[in-house]
Amino acid sequence: NILLTTPIDDITPAVIPASDFAEVLQAAEALFLSEPNLLEVDVPACVCGRMHSDLGDLRQALGNCGLPAKFDDDDSSSSLRMVLLGSFAGQGPHCAFTTLAVMCLKLRYPQNFFVVRGIQEHSAVSRGINCLYDSCKRLYSIDEWRLAVKMFDALPFAALVGERIY
Numbered sequence: 515n516i517l518l519t520t521p522i523d524d525i526t527p528a529v530i531p532a533s534d535f536a537e538v539l540q541a542a543e544a545l546f547l548s549e550p551n552l553l554e555v556d557v558p559a560c561v562c563g564r565m566h567s568d569l570g571d572l573r574q575a576l577g578n579c580g581l582p583a584k585f586d587d588d589d590s591s592s593s594l595r596m597v598l599l600g601s602f603a604g605q606g607p608h609c610a611f612t613t614l615a616v617m618c619l620k621l622r623y624p625q626n627f628f629v630v631r632g633i634q635e636h637s638a639v640s641r642g643i644n645c646l647y648d649s650c651k652r653l654y655s656i657d658e659w660r661l662a663v664k665m666f667d668a669l670p671f672a673a674l675v676g677e678r679i680y
Contacts, residue, residue, distance in 0.1 A: 517569070517615035525569075525611050532654040535614055539661040542617035545624055546668035553628050553673040555595055561675055564601035564632060565616075567609030567646075572602070572616065582619070582626035596623075597673050599680055600632020603646045603662065610649040613662055630680060631669035640666070 516529060560579035565571045575596075582596045596619075603613045619627045633639055640646040640663065650659035673680045 517611060517618060525608070526653075530611070530614065532658060535610070535654060535658050536661055538614055538617050538621065539658070539665045542620055543661075543665040543668045545620060546629075546665065546670065549670055551671050553597075553630070553670045555597055555628055555673050555675045557595075557676040559595040559597055559675050561597045561599065561673075561680060563599050564604075564634075565598070565612060566601055567604040567606045567612045567634070569608045569612045569615060572612060582623040595626040595628065597628045597630065597675055597680065599673075600630050600669075601634040602629070602632070603640055603666070604634040605642070605644045607644075607649065609646045610653050610658070610662075613646060617665070628673055629669060630673050631666060631671055635666040635669055637663040637666070 517525065520529070560575075562575045562579070565575070575598075579596055580594055583594055598616060602616045603609055606612075616629060620629055634645075640659070646662060647656065647659045650656060650662065
């Protein structure tokens, strides 16, 4: 909730320590490894394009689509699923926190929030200027970037949503 409600400039390593960052990435990696490389997602689903590490865009997408339903909800009317089409770890000063927010959503809503690997979720691309590598190094250390890259390798490659392939 901190990542989705706190003003972006107020999110710091003091708010989210490196140990929490690492724990979330490792838990997300384990969850992605349990999923197939081609996700099959039932409709209704909100499919969101590339965020380019913009936490504001992620917040806006959630505002437009609503939060995915928790798997244990009994209310069948809240069965919305969300598919994020990668490139959430791109460039910018907040890309580490955007990556973390996406992983937190996946862990909170594992049956209804889906993430597909994009071009930004690759070790070489995420090491570019002002990318995830720089963000992790500035905020934490390159160890967190290495954990993120390892987690990226577990991400699904595509999603079949209804009858459409993404």
